[in-house]
Amino acid sequence: MNETICRICNQPISNRLFKKHLEQHNISQQTYYDMYFGKGVCEVCGKPTNFKDIFKGYNKYCSRSCLNKSTIHSNSVKTTKIIRYGTPTYNNPNKTSESLLNRTDDEKQKSILKRKSTCQAKYGDETYNNSKKYKETCLKVYGTTSPFAVESVKQKISDKYYAKSDEEKKAIYAKRQATFDSKTEEEMKIIGQKHRDAYMLKSDKEKAEIKHKSYLTKKKNHSFKVSKTEDLCYEQLLSIYPDAKHGYKSTKYPFVCDLYIPSKDIYIELNFHWTHGLHPYNKKNDSKKLTEWIEKSKTSKYFENAIHTWTVRDTHKLKVAKRNKVQLFVFYTKSEFDTWLSMQ
Numbered sequence: 001m002n003e004t005i006c007r008i009c010n011q012p013i014s015n016r017l018f019k020k021h022l023e024q025h026n027i028s029q030q031t032y033y034d035m036y037f038g039k040g041v042c043e044v045c046g047k048p049t050n051f052k053d054i055f056k057g058y059n060k061y062c063s064r065s066c067l068n069k070s071t072i073h074s075n076s077v078k079t080t081k082i083i084r085y086g087t088p089t090y091n092n093p094n095k096t097s098e099s100l101l102n103r104t105d106d107e108k109q110k111s112i113l114k115r116k117s118t119c120q121a122k123y124g125d126e127t128y129n130n131s132k133k134y135k136e137t138c139l140k141v142y143g144t145t146s147p148f149a150v151e152s153v154k155q156k157i158s159d160k161y162y163a164k165s166d167e168e169k170k171a172i173y174a175k176r177q178a179t180f181d182s183k184t185e186e187e188m189k190i191i192g193q194k195h196r197d198a199y200m201l202k203s204d205k206e207k208a209e210i211k212h213k214s215y216l217t218k219k220k221n222h223s224f225k226v227s228k229t230e231d232l233c234y235e236q237l238l239s240i241y242p243d244a245k246h247g248y249k250s251t252k253y254p255f256v257c258d259l260y261i262p263s264k265d266i267y268i269e270l271n272f273h274w275t276h277g278l279h280p281y282n283k284k285n286d287s288k289k290l291t292e293w294i295e296k297s298k299t300s301k302y303f304e305n306a307i308h309t310w311t312v313r314d315t316h317k318l319k320v321a322k323r324n325k326v327q328l329f330v331f332y333t334k335s336e337f338d339t340w341l342s343m344q
Contacts, residue, residue: 007036029054044069230270252324269330275306278332
């Protein structure tokens with residue numbers, strides 16, 4: 001029978017009954033341990049550690065961070081891996097993935113809440129992430145602030161995705177969609193604002209690269225956002241000019257125009273939507289309309305964007321086209337386009 005000598009009464013007590021025995025002395029396990037063995041401190045940083053029980057005492061480390069920093073622990077892990085698997089860097093990705101996939105919804109929710117709680121307690125923001133340190137690490141490892149800018153990483157991600165079955169791809173899409181659907185309107189506003197803030201911090205060169213990359217991706221995937229009316233105009237144009245293109249830009253007209261005819265070098269903008277003002281902006285004649293939009297923009301982000309589109313972007317495009325002698329046709333109604341097309 002395993003026994004332990006009580007330091008208070010010097011009596012041998014069975015280990016099984018020792019915790020109960022301490023109650024006779026009206027003393028807790030932790031107090032007894034502190035009196036005779038001392039309090040626990042982290043072997044890495046020296047901070048207090050959590051008490052486990054009378055036989056195990058205190059944890060050796062105050063946190064997982066310190067545990068991972070410990071050379072004693074890391075050497076022990078490496079030794080175990082060498083003995084079991086023959087390499088000190090072994091890891092079982094299948095087991096890790098399986099463990100994560102087998103978690104219940106309650107376990108997933110608890111994990112999310114715990115992460116948010118920790119971030120809130122430490123940094124005052126439940127969505128905190130140390131982006132500065134992340135970028136520094138990426139710069140050191142990959143030579144860029146984001147690993148997703150590295151071709152080998154992008155290729156690896158792409159290969160992994162396309163290796164999946166159609167069912168797996170559908171499941172990924174459904175999960176992604178469910179995540180967005182579960183967020184409140186306020187959460188989506190916060191996410192959107194964070195993305196806008198991050199974009200505004202970038203240099204003009206970085207912004208230009210982002211826009212160009214977006215254009216190339218949409219061109220490759222034929223995913224330019226167009227209305228049914230614009231699609232109809234494109235089909236009509238093709239019947240007369242088979243070489244017509246949808247979503248085109250060049251050095252002399254560096255904007256994605258709606259339609260382009262290579263054989264005629266003609267650029268076409270279909271400004272059918274009301275956000276284009278239904279006619280070219282004129283500072284003198286449109287002051288009343290602009291005043292109305294400004295008033296509405298105080299409570300509507302949509303009108304704020306419309307003002308920028310009509311008075312800034314559209315006028316800038318016209319100036320660039322004029323300066324570079326671009327054959328640009330801008331139509332504000334479908335009937336205008338039809339009339340022009342009938343004359344070709």
